[in-house]
Amino acid sequence: MPLRFHWSLSQVGDKFRRANATTEMKGLFSLEEQIAFCRAAEQNGIDSLLMAFGFTRPDPLVLSAALAMATREIKFMVAVRPGVTSPTAFVQQINTLSALSDGRVCINIVTGHSPHELGYYGDCLDHDQRYERTDEFLAVCNAFWRRNGEVNFKGKHYDIRNGKLNTPFVSRERTGPEIFLGGNSDLAEQLAIRHAHCLWRFAEAPASLGPRVARILARGKEVGLLVSILARPTREEALRDAYSMIAALSAKPEKFGKTFAERTDSVAYRSTLRLAEESSSDWLTPWLWTGAIPYLGAPAIALVGSNEEIASAIIEYKMAGISQFLFMGWPDLDEMNYFGREVLPIIRREEREERKERKSHQADGALAIGGA
Amino acid sequence: MASDPGSASGVQDMSSMPLRFHWRLPYAGETYGFARTDQARAPEIGLPDPAAQADFCRQAEQCGIDSLLLDFGFGKPDPMLLAAALGPSTEKLKFIVAYRSGLFAPTMFVQQLNTLSSLINGRVSLNIVAGYSPEEQAGYGDFLSHDERYARTEEFLSICRAFWEHQTGVEFSGRYYRVERGSLKTPFVSTERSFPAIFVGGGSEQAKRLAVNHGTCWMQLADAPEKLSRGVSEVREKGIEAGLRLSVIARPTRDEALRAASELIASKPEGERNLKGESDFIKRTDSVSFKAAYRLGEKEWAAPCLWTGAIRSHGSTAIALVGAAGEVANAILEYGRLGISQFILSGWPKLEEMVYFGKAVLPIIRAQEAAVASRGAIWSD
Numbered sequence: 001m002p003l004r005f006h007w008s009l010s011q012v013g014d015k016f017r018r019a020n021a022t023t024e025m026k027g028l029f030s031l032e033e034q035i036a037f038c039r040a041a042e043q044n045g046i047d048s049l050l051m052a053f054g055f056t057r058p059d060p061l062v063l064s065a066a067l068a069m070a071t072r073e074i075k076f077m078v079a080v081r082p083g084v085t086s087p088t089a090f091v092q093q094i095n096t097l098s099a100l101s102d103g104r105v106c107i108n109i110v111t112g113h114s115p116h117e118l119g120y121y122g123d124c125l126d127h128d129q130r131y132e133r134t135d136e137f138l139a140v141c142n143a144f145w146r147r148n149g150e151v152n153f154k155g156k157h158y159d160i161r162n163g164k165l166n167t168p169f170v171s172r173e174r175t176g177p178e179i180f181l182g183g184n185s186d187l188a189e190q191l192a193i194r195h196a197h198c199l200w201r202f203a204e205a206p207a208s209l210g211p212r213v214a215r216i217l218a219r220g221k222e223v224g225l226l227v228s229i230l231a232r233p234t235r236e237e238a239l240r241d242a243y244s245m246i247a248a249l250s251a252k253p254e255k256f257g258k259t260f261a262e263r264t265d266s267v268a269y270r271s272t273l274r275l276a277e278e279s280s281s282d283w284l285t286p287w288l289w290t291g292a293i294p295y296l297g298a299p300a301i302a303l304v305g306s307n308e309e310i311a312s313a314i315i316e317y318k319m320a321g322i323s324q325f326l327f328m329g330w331p332d333l334d335e336m337n338y339f340g341r342e343v344l345p346i347i348r349r350e351e352r353e354e355r356k357e358r359k360s361h362q363a364d365g366a367l368a369i370g371g372a
Numbered sequence: 373m374a375s376d377p378g379s380a381s382g383v384q385d386m387s388s389m390p391l392r393f394h395w396r397l398p399y400a401g402e403t404y405g406f407a408r409t410d411q412a413r414a415p416e417i418g419l420p421d422p423a424a425q426a427d428f429c430r431q432a433e434q435c436g437i438d439s440l441l442l443d444f445g446f447g448k449p450d451p452m453l454l455a456a457a458l459g460p461s462t463e464k465l466k467f468i469v470a471y472r473s474g475l476f477a478p479t480m481f482v483q484q485l486n487t488l489s490s491l492i493n494g495r496v497s498l499n500i501v502a503g504y505s506p507e508e509q510a511g512y513g514d515f516l517s518h519d520e521r522y523a524r525t526e527e528f529l530s531i532c533r534a535f536w537e538h539q540t541g542v543e544f545s546g547r548y549y550r551v552e553r554g555s556l557k558t559p560f561v562s563t564e565r566s567f568p569a570i571f572v573g574g575g576s577e578q579a580k581r582l583a584v585n586h587g588t589c590w591m592q593l594a595d596a597p598e599k600l601s602r603g604v605s606e607v608r609e610k611g612i613e614a615g616l617r618l619s620v621i622a623r624p625t626r627d628e629a630l631r632a633a634s635e636l637i638a639s640k641p642e643g644e645r646n647l648k649g650e651s652d653f654i655k656r657t658d659s660v661s662f663k664a665a666y667r668l669g670e671k672e673w674a675a676p677c678l679w680t681g682a683i684r685s686h687g688s689t690a691i692a693l694v695g696a697a698g699e700v701a702n703a704i705l706e707y708g709r710l711g712i713s714q715f716i717l718s719g720w721p722k723l724e725e726m727v728y729f730g731k732a733v734l735p736i737i738r739a740q741e742a743a744v745a746s747r748g749a750i751w752s753d
Contacts, residue, residue, distance in 0.1 A: 027557025028490060056557040058487040059480070065456035066491045069422070088446075088512040089475040096449040099420050100457045119552030120542075121479045151511075163511035166418025166447040 002351050003314065004324045005344070006077060006224075007041055009034065009049040010332040027056055034063070035070045037333055044340025048075030048106055050326060055120050061093050068101035075104040077180060077326075082109070082137035083123045083130065088151075088163050090137075091144040094177060095167040103171025106178040109134060109196065111188070114266075127266075131187040133157040138179070138195035145169055145176025182226065184268035193219045198324055202272040203227035203301045205284045206320040213321035224324035225317060228292070228302035229335060231310045231343050238304050242289060245330060249295040272298035287313045299328060311346035390741050391704065392714045393734065394468060395432055396689075397425060397440040398722035399448060420449045426461035428723060435730025439466035439497060441716050446508055452484050459492030467492070468571060468716070470499040473528035474514040474521065479542075479554050481528075482535040485568060486558045494562025497569040500525060500587070502579065504659035518658040522578035524548040529570070529586035536560055536567030571615060571714075575661025584610040589714055593665050594618035594691045596675040597706055604711045615714035616707060619692035620725060621679070622700040622733050629694045636720055637682050646685035653687075662688045677703040689718065697728075701736035708737075 041049055051060030064076035078097070080090060097105045111130045118124070125133060136155040143151045144165060151163035169176050181192045182200035189212075192199035199216055201209070203225050213223045232238035276290035283289060287309050292300035303310050314325065329335025400421035432440055442451035455467040469488075471481070488496050502521040503509050509516070516524060527546040534542045535556060542554035560567050572583035573591040580603065583590035590607045592600070594616045604614040621636075623629040637643060654666045668674050668691065669683030677699050682690035693700045704715065719725025 027559070028561070031491060055479075055483070055555055058490065058558045059484040062452055062456045062484050062487040062491065065453040066460070069457050069460065084477040084480040086475045086512045086514070089450075092446070093450045093453055095418075096420065096453045099449060100422060100453065120554040120556075121477045122544075122550045122552075122554075123477070124550065124552075158513050159515065160513045161510040162507065163513075164446055167420075167449045168418065170419065 001323060003318055003322075003347060004047045005045065005339075006048045006050060006324065006326045007046045007336050008326065008328045008332065009037060009051055027058065029058060029063075031066065034067055038067050038071045038074050040333060040337060040340075042071065042073045044336055045344050046074065046336065046340070047324075048077040048104075050077045050108060051079060053079035053081055053110065055117055061097060064105065065097055065100055068097065068104060071104075073104070075106055076101065077106050077108050079108045079110050081111070081121075081123075082134045083118075083125065084121045087137050087140035087158060088144070088160060088165065091141050092165050092167060094141075095165065095169045098177065099167060099170040103169075103173065106180065108200070109138065109179065109181040109191075111183065127185075128187065131185075131191060135191055135194065138191070142176065142195060147175055180224065182268065183266070184271050188268070189216060192216065193221055196221065198222035198224050200224045200226045200326060202268050202298055203288060203303070204272075204275060205288060206316050209317075209322070210320045217321050222323045223321060224326060225322050226299060226326045228300050228328045228330070229310065229339060230289075230302050230304045230330065231307055231335070231338055233306065233342075235306045235309060238306060242291060242302070242304050246291055246295060249292070268298065272301055276301070285313070307342045307346060311343050311350070314343075314347055315350055389713060391708050391737060392438045393436070393729075394439045394441055394714065394716040395435075395437045395726050396716065396718040397428060397442050397454075398718075400424065402722060417447055418449060420454050420457065422457050425454070426458050429458050429462045429465055431723060432726060433462050433465040435726055436734050437465070437726065437730065439468045439495075441468045441499060442470060444470040444472060444501075446511055452488055455496060456488055456491055459488070459495060462495075464495070466495040466497055468497045468499045470501060472501055472503040472509075472521075473525040474503070474509065474516065475512055478528050478531035478549060479535065479551060479556065482532050483556050483558060486556065486560045489568065490558060490561040494560070494564060497571060499571040499573060499591070500529060500582075501573045502582075504657045504662055505653075506658055507656060518576075518660075519578060522576075522582060525582055526585065529582070533567065533586055571716075573617065573661075574659070575664055579660075580607060583607060584612055587612060589613040589615045591615045591617055591714075591716065593661050593688055594674075594678060594693075594707075595668065596678060597710055600707070600712070601710050608711045613713045614711055615716065616712055617689055617716045619682075619690050620700060620717050620719045620729055620733070621692050621694040622697050622719075622725070622728060624696065624732070626696045626699060629696060629700075632720075633679055633681060633692070633694050637685050643685060650684055650687055665691060675703075692719075697732035698736055701733045701740070704733070704737060705740055 038049060051064050053060050060078045064078055068076065076097070078094070094105060094107065111134050136153070136157045139155070140151065140153050140158055140160055143153060144163065147168065151160055153160040178198070179196040180198045180200055181188060181196040184201055189199060193216065199221060201223060216223050230238055230242055232241060273293060275284065276293040279290055282291035287303055287305040289302045289304040292302060303313055305313070327336070327339065399417040400419050401416040429440060442454055444451055451469040451471070455469055459467065476484070485496065485498065502518070502525050503514070527544070527549050531542065531544050531549055531551055534544065535554065539559055540555040542551050544551040569589065570587040571589045571591045572579060572587035574582070575592050580590055584607055589612060592603065607614050621629050621633050623632055654663060657663065665683055665688030668680045672679065672681045674680050674691070677693050677695045679692045679694040682692065693703050695703070717729065719729070
């Protein structure tokens with residue numbers, strides 16, 4: 001299977017995501033710019049765009065509906081936080097979006113990482129209870145998507161009796177959306193195995209990632225990597241841009257990533273931040289850079305290097321079992337255009353060659369058997 | 373009347389404002405109108421048909437219709453997302469999205485509605501209903517009784533209104549909801565208002581109170597004018613508008629209208645099935661106004677132009693003004709004189725009835741309003 005690439009839609013136009021305190025974000029956006037971003041993504045071979053959820057942003061479902069009407073191919077990976085909606089109403093919204101977009105919707109389950117923000121939504125459960133609720137939430141959603149008649153469910157957090165919906169998940173390929181789930185904790189892993197198709201993990205060196213990935217693959221699920229990217233024609237240019245970015249950021253008084261770390265209860269965020277702190281340099285591998293994490297938070301762990309370096313890093317992750325990537329860039333549009341033009345063609349070429357090689361191996365194998 | 377701008381009451385004089393007309397958006401495949409039993413069965417209703425529905429939106433705009441009502445129910449697509457998809461096809465038309473409390477956290481609901489407002493330039497209003505079918509609510513995981521649903525909706529709208537007022541630092545601790553320092557960055561975007569118009573529907577005392585406390589317009593099902601006047605004055609004295617939900621069968625002559633009405637209910641065998649379906653539904657609903665409307669359906673007419681003959685087969689919103697264009701216009705103007713200022717209408721067939729209303733009924737109403745306004749101007753001179 002060819003690797004699949006997704007990108008985060010920069011919803012509020014903040015060039016350096018999380019560089020600003022959340023109080024400075026404005027929550028308004030230009031629809032035209034967003035549509036242009038979607039079309040650029042389509043041209044660059046991007047599979048879907050992550051529509052994030054948070055109090056500083058517009059609602060991802062409503063925004064996706066508007067964007068779907070103006071695009072033809074791009075999918076929308078809608079972030080959902082159980083606990084802010086009845087699962088039945090959520091399925092109704094996702095199914096409506098699928099019908100409007102001809103199935104171009106998948107979902108990204110986030111269990112929430114800031115207890116502070118969760119309170120804005122009236123959600124006061126702790127980390128483990130939130131996972132337990134997400135478990136039930138997905139069980140209900142998947143029951144609707146299995147289309148086995150009326151849905152009945154009785155759990156600790158939800159009680160659904162004779163649930164039915166007329167609006168089905170509309171798609172030529174599937175009866176329910178592809179489900180992505182993010183998290184580094186064991187709970188997240190178990191949840192992904194039970195209900196999702198793909199688990200997102202923050203990037204770390206392929207060698208340390210390998211064993212965990214293998215465990216999930218063995219259960220028939222995919223593993224994807226959430227990582228920022230900074231590719232330039234040469235390694236020197238990439239390094240120069242990376243360091244000049246943090247030089248600009250360090251002029252700001254607040255190290256946002258650090259303050260955030262103290263407030264989050266997300267295992268993924270904390271472990272990535274720890275990775276950055278414990279490392280003796282800013283480099284976990286020659287191309288995996290942690291230098292921006294103190295300023296921009298855990299998602300700023302980044303692939304940095306020349307086109308070829310980054311393409312081969314991605315292939316190396318593929319060898320470790322990673323099959324999907326969710327990228328962020330600084331800024332997103334430029335980086336995505338560059339990736340589509342310069343890096344992706346290298347990856348696709350390697351994939352084609354690899355397939356050819358495999359075919360000829362198979363052919364050799366068949367001959368050998370035939371000759372025996 | 374109280375047109376003196378210096379009047380300290382703060383209550384707007386709504387009698388001089390033109391009446392406003394809204395129409396219900398038909399669902400995919402719904403050209404003639406489905407009875408409730410068909411709605412539950414017809415899977416196509418669940419699928420949006422953006423092309424046909426956008427066409428209906430444009431026609432509504434041309435007909436002088438203010439907004440389209442997008443219902444909420446298990447059989448239908450989600451109204452908020454449908455509005456986001458249809459909004460860009462029009463410029464002036466508004467969308468009234470119907471919701472119940474108990475489906476979304478209020479913070480998230482405000483975020484969705486604000487996002488929608490920013491996409492379509494504030495052309496969105498809210499219709500809050502407390503829900504009418506305990507069975508349907510159970511499918512959404514909601515098991516509260518009629519009165520508790522109203523109590524929860526009170527809390528829900530309090531929180532929504534707080535977000536629309538402050539956007540940040542929203543604190544609420546109630547029986548059903550809790551919000552801690554709630555903050556949202558996407559505001560309600562509109563050139564006209566800081567929060568959406570809120571239609572609160574329902575015939576019960578709780579509904580009326582909810583409308584007065586948190587809404588901008590109390591909606592009820594139509595009935596004879598004399599039966600409505602007390603409730604209407606009551607909410608208007610409290611500073612909100614009163615509106616009616618009803619259907620219309622207007623034709624060039626009264627005879628043609630009566631014929632169209634009897635054809636609507638004559639069709640067999642669906643007729644029998646619809647009667648059974650609706651009576652089963654009424655047994656199970658806990659809605660005060662649906663039950664009251666069903667009782668009205670015992671007789672054929674509630675007032676000279678107010679036909680109740682389709683209620684028992686087509687549901688309570690099928691209570692209809694039936695008559696020649698002029699008769700229907702006059703009946704509406706009579707409601708207007710009572711103080712009812714907004715109307716959510718529907719008809720059969722869906723599109724043709726709206727087009728005829730815009731062409732033949734609405735001009736009579738507007739001419740009459742203009743005449744009254746000019747008389748008023750002479751008096752105040």
